[in-house]
Amino acid sequence: MKKEIIINAAANETRIAITEDGRLAELFVENPSKEKMVGDIYLGRVAKVMPGIKAAFIDLGLGQDGFLHFSDIGNRFDEYQTMLGDEDEENESVAVEQNSTEGGAPAVVLPERPRHPSPTSQAAENRQPAKDIHLDKGQEIIVQITKEPVGKKGVRVTSEVSLAGRYLVLLPFDGRIGISKKITSYKEKRRLRRIVQNILSQGFGVIIRTVADGKEEEALKTDLEDLIRTWREIERSAKTENPPALLYKDMSTTSSVIRDLFSNDVERVVVDSKKLHKDIRAYIKYTSPQLLDKVELHRDKLPLFDVYGIEKELETSLSRKVWLKSGGYIIIEQTEAMVVIDVNSGRYAAKREQELNSLRTDLEAAREITRQLRLRDIGGIIVCDFIDLDDEKNKRKVFEELKKEFRRDRAKVTVLPMTEFGLVQITRQRVRQNILHSFTEPCPACGGTGLVRSKTSTLNSLERWISRFKSETNEKRVIIKVGPDLAMLLRQGTISRVRRIMLKYFVWIKVEADPTIPLGEFRCISVRQGKDVTDQFK
Numbered sequence: 001m002k003k004e005i006i007i008n009a010a011a012n013e014t015r016i017a018i019t020e021d022g023r024l025a026e027l028f029v030e031n032p033s034k035e036k037m038v039g040d041i042y043l044g045r046v047a048k049v050m051p052g053i054k055a056a057f058i059d060l061g062l063g064q065d066g067f068l069h070f071s072d073i074g075n076r077f078d079e080y081q082t083m084l085g086d087e088d089e090e091n092e093s094v095a096v097e098q099n100s101t102e103g104g105a106p107a108v109v110l111p112e113r114p115r116h117p118s119p120t121s122q123a124a125e126n127r128q129p130a131k132d133i134h135l136d137k138g139q140e141i142i143v144q145i146t147k148e149p150v151g152k153k154g155v156r157v158t159s160e161v162s163l164a165g166r167y168l169v170l171l172p173f174d175g176r177i178g179i180s181k182k183i184t185s186y187k188e189k190r191r192l193r194r195i196v197q198n199i200l201s202q203g204f205g206v207i208i209r210t211v212a213d214g215k216e217e218e219a220l221k222t223d224l225e226d227l228i229r230t231w232r233e234i235e236r237s238a239k240t241e242n243p244p245a246l247l248y249k250d251m252s253t254t255s256s257v258i259r260d261l262f263s264n265d266v267e268r269v270v271v272d273s274k275k276l277h278k279d280i281r282a283y284i285k286y287t288s289p290q291l292l293d294k295v296e297l298h299r300d301k302l303p304l305f306d307v308y309g310i311e312k313e314l315e316t317s318l319s320r321k322v323w324l325k326s327g328g329y330i331i332i333e334q335t336e337a338m339v340v341i342d343v344n345s346g347r348y349a350a351k352r353e354q355e356l357n358s359l360r361t362d363l364e365a366a367r368e369i370t371r372q373l374r375l376r377d378i379g380g381i382i383v384c385d386f387i388d389l390d391d392e393k394n395k396r397k398v399f400e401e402l403k404k405e406f407r408r409d410r411a412k413v414t415v416l417p418m419t420e421f422g423l424v425q426i427t428r429q430r431v432r433q434n435i436l437h438s439f440t441e442p443c444p445a446c447g448g449t450g451l452v453r454s455k456t457s458t459l460n461s462l463e464r465w466i467s468r469f470k471s472e473t474n475e476k477r478v479i480i481k482v483g484p485d486l487a488m489l490l491r492q493g494t495i496s497r498v499r500r501i502m503l504k505y506f507v508w509i510k511v512e513a514d515p516t517i518p519l520g521e522f523r524c525i526s527v528r529q530g531k532d533v534t535d536q537f538k
Contacts, residue, residue, distance in 0.1 A: 001020055001021055001265075002019075002020070002021050002022065002267055003018070003019070003020055003265055003266050003267060004018070004019045004266065004267055004268055004269070004270065004308075005017070005018055005257065005258075005261065005262060005266055005268075005269040005270070006018075006019065006269075006270050006304060006305070006308055006310060007254060007269065007270065007271045007272070007273070007276060007304075008272055008303070008304045008305050009254075009271070009272060009273035009275075009276050012031055012032060013029065013030070013031040014029070014030045014031070014252075014253065014254055014276075015027065015028070015029050015030075015305070016028040016029075016030075016253065016254055016257050017305070017308070017310050018257075018261065019308065019310075020408070022308075022309075023313070023371070024310055024313040024314070024317070024375060025371060025374055025375060025408070026374055026375060026377075027314070027317070027375060027377075027435055028253050028254075028257055029253075029435070029439070030252060030253035030254065035252075036148075036250065036251075036252060036253045036256065036432075037145050037148055037149075037155060038145050038146060038147065038148060038250070038431055038432065039144065039145065039164065039250030039251075039256070040144070040145045040246060040248065040249055040250055041142065041143070041144045041145075041161055041234060041246075041247045041248035042058075042060045042061075042066075042142070042143055042144075042145070042157075042243075042244060042245065042246055042247060043084075043140060043141075043142055043237075043238055043241050043243045043244065043245045043247050044058040044059055044060045044066065044140070044141050044142075044143050044157075044243055044244050045058065045059045045138060045139065045140055045141070045243040045244060046058060046059075046135050046136060046137055046138060046139045046141060047059040047065050047137070048065070048137065049135050049136070049137060054069060054070040054071070055067060055068060055069045055070060056068045056070075056135050057154075058141060058143055058157060059243070059244050060143075060155070060157075060244045061244035061245070061246075062154070062155065062244075064149060064153075064154030064155070065154055066143060066145070066154055066155045066156065066157040067153070067154055067155070067156050067157065068141075068143060068156075068157050068158070068159065069156075072146070072156075072157070072158040072159065072160070073135075073158075073159045074158070074159055074160035076159075076160060076172070076173040076174060077159055079172075079173040080141075080142045080159060080161070080173070081141075083142070083235060083238060083239075084140055084142065084238055084239070140243050141159060142159065142161060142238060142247070143157035143158060143159055143161075144157060144158055144159075144160070144161045144162070145157055146158050146431075147430065147431055147432070148431065148432035150430065150432075162207075163227045163230055163231060163248075164209075164250075164256075164259070164260070165209075165223040165224070165226060165227045165259075166209075166211065166223050166259055166287040166288070167208070167209055167211055167212035167215055167219060167220050167223045167287075168196070168206045168207065168208060168209060168212065168220065168223050168224055168227060169206060169207040169209060170204060170205075170206055170224070170227040170228065170231060171204065171205035171206060171207065172203075172204060172231055173203060173204075174204070174205030175203075175204075175205050176205040176206075176207075177193055177196055177197065177200070177205060177206055177207075177208070178205075178206070178207040178208065179192060179193065179207070179208045180207070180208060180209055180210040180212075182210040183208070183210060183212075183213050185213075188213060188214070192208050192212060192213075192220075193208075195217045195220055196208060196220065196224075198217075199217065199220065199221045199224055200224070201228060204228065204231075206224070210263070211263045211288075219287075223287070230248070233248075234247050234248050254276065254280075255279075255283070258280055258283065258284070259283075259287075262284070262288075262291065262294075263291075264291070266291075266294065267294065268294045268295070268296055269294055269295045269296065270296045270297075270298050270304065270308075271295070271296070271297060271298060272297075272298040272303075272304040274297065277295065277297045280295055281295050314439075317372070317375050317376055317435060318435075318436065318439060318440070320332060320333070322368060322372060323346075324346075324361065324364050324365060324368060325364065326346075326360060326361055326364050327345075327346045328343065328344055328345045328346040328361040328364065328365065329344055329346050330342065330343050330344070330365050330368060330369060330372070331344070332372065332376075334378075334434075334436070337381065338380060338381040338382065338383060339378050339380065339381070339382045339383070340382075340383050340385070341369055341382065341383070341384045341385065342385045343361065343362060343365040343369075343384065343385060343386045343387055344387070345357065345358065345361050345387055346361075355389065355390055355391060355394065358387040358388065358389055358394075359389060359394045359397065359398070361387055362386045362387050362389065362394075362398045363397065363398060363401050365384075365386065366386075366398055366401040366402045366405065367401065367405055369384060369402070370402060370405035370406055370408075370409065371405075373409075373426075373428060374408070374409050374411075375435065376434045376435045376436065377431075377432060377434045377435055378428065378434045379411065379428045379429055379430025379431065379434070380427070380428065380430050381425070381426075381427055382425075382426040382427070382428060383423055383424070383425055383426075384423065384424040384425075384426065385422060385423055386398060386418065386422045386423075386424060387422065388421075388422045389418075389422065395417070395418040395422075396417070396418075398418060398424070399415065399417050399418055399424065402415050402424065402426075403415055409428075411428055411429040411431065412428070412429040413426065413427070413428050413429070414426065414427045444518060445518050445519045445520070446519075452519040452520045453519070453520030453521075454520075455485065455486060455489055457520075458482075458486060458520050458521070458522065459486065459489065459490070459497065461522075462480065462482075462522050463501055465522075465524060465534070465537050465538065466478070466501055466505050466507060466509070467505060468537040469507070469524070469533070469537045470505045470506070470507050472537065475507075475526060475527070475528050475529075476506065476507050476508055477507070477508045477510075477526075477527035477528065478507060478508070478509055478510075478524055478525065478526060478527060479509075479510045479512060479524070479525040479527060480498075480509055480510070480511050480512070480522060480523075480524055480525075481512045481513075481514040481517055481522065481523040481524075481525065482511065482512075482513065482514065482517055482521075482522045482523075483513070483514065483515065483517045483518070483519060483521075484513045484515055485519075486522070487511050487512070487513035488513075490511050491511060498511055522534070524537075
């Protein structure tokens with residue numbers, strides 16, 4: 001599979017596209033109003049504890065409090081609180097030693113815990129519920145953002161902090177050594193584990209990332225030292241800052257994409273910004289010099305996304321309807337609770353070939369659905385309504401095709417087999433808002449529903465308002481402000497609708513066209529009072 005990373009940098013926006021075999025697979029957008037927040041570490045303060053939902057809300061100074069579920073409070077909570085100095089002296093069991101590799105910076109270690117517990121015992125320990133942890137309002141706490149704010153929901157946070165590097169992920173106060181499942185060679189896993197065991201400082205754990213496959217000890221050691229140095233700075237800040245405070249800002253979207261996704265399987269990275277090109281080369285030269293030749297600067301006068309056909313694909317990604325090569329299409333509908341996807345054949349098939357044609361369309365739709373979910377970064381509950389299939393083997397084929405295609409997805413995905421109604425239920429990890437929120441905003445007329453009140457219904461509502469206004473007051477003069485279309489509808493005809501209303505209710509009405517009035521709405525001004533009285537009689 002041919003994989004490329006295309007980066008378009010404008011004055012106020014950076015777009016990072018990942019293509020697979022020439023087709024757009026993922027898109028990341030970064031601008032001042034939508035900065036990446038996942039990975040940021042805060043010194044927060046407990047704003048509210050909600051035992052009923054087993055969660056707490058943490059004041060991070062972001063406007064909306066962060067959501068901390070009790071299940072996201074790990075077994076290292078006491079160590080983090082000790083680091084802040086919140087534990088009683090008699091309960092403190094944390095020793096401070098001098099780490100020569102860090103220039104004498106103090107290191108917090110746990111003398112009673114083995115340096116490198118076995119993965120099995122460590123995993124079991126991490127699964128234990130944090131029953132003894134107690135949070136109080138006003139308590140200081142160190143948390144890390146794991147999910148971006150979505151809609152009216154604030155960020156989701158965890159008390160289990162980790163720092164991602166190029167080859168390793170550092171786990172403070174954790175003796176675990178984990179290895180990416182994508183490294184399949186047992187011999188390579190054993191070699192990497194042995195290297196990390198030799199260089200890992202006491203009191204830390206790590207997860208070895210996929211890009212570490214084949215790397216030498218020096219590269220891993222350099223990455224580890226950088227991560228530990230960063231953690232020391234976080235420790236010092238946590239002791240001096242007053243909550244809420246940002247302790248650590250993770251890399252920008254562009255930098256994190258290069259850090260996490262630029263590996264040997266990527267054929268090239270193309271950038272149209274000289275500054276960004278220089279920064280990426282400097283980072284790759286430091287971490288993975290063997291990949292340096294794959295970083296290219298776009299010098300063509302044509303826009304970068306136009307050259308690679310990404311702009312056209314972006315239009316498709318924002319469309320409600322996505323066409324398939326077979327002539328069928330899928331409809332993607334976003335609701336508050338879930339995303340619903342409908343698969344349609346698009347054309348009539350003969351009875352004897354109906355099952356075969358339906359299977360072909362469903363298989364093609366399955367591939368396109370997985371691509372669209374990745375591209376739009378849609379998370380949560382997704383329900384797909386495929387074309388009905390009679391043969392259970394064919395239903396199984398569609399299910400297996402979905403599972404196969406989702407193996408490319410970096411998000412956690414669960415797919416359930418097709419039901420007797422042709423429905424497939426999917427849950428996909430939600431980390432950030434989907435791509436639609438980066439390019440669109442709710443329509444001021446319909447509020448994002450896609451529907452507005454009909455003109456007839458609006459006029460009927462206006463007449464009912466006049467009836468209430470006349471019956472509840474002695475006033476006989478009112479000014480009605482409506483949109484231009486409704487104003488014309490009220491005035492047209494030999495005996496206009498507004499004249500009929502005036503005669504019916506014995507009230508004088510002046511109609512004013514106001515283009516700022518949203519569709520389906522009206523405003524009423526009392527002539528006697530000289531003010532808007534619409535809401536009084538609705």
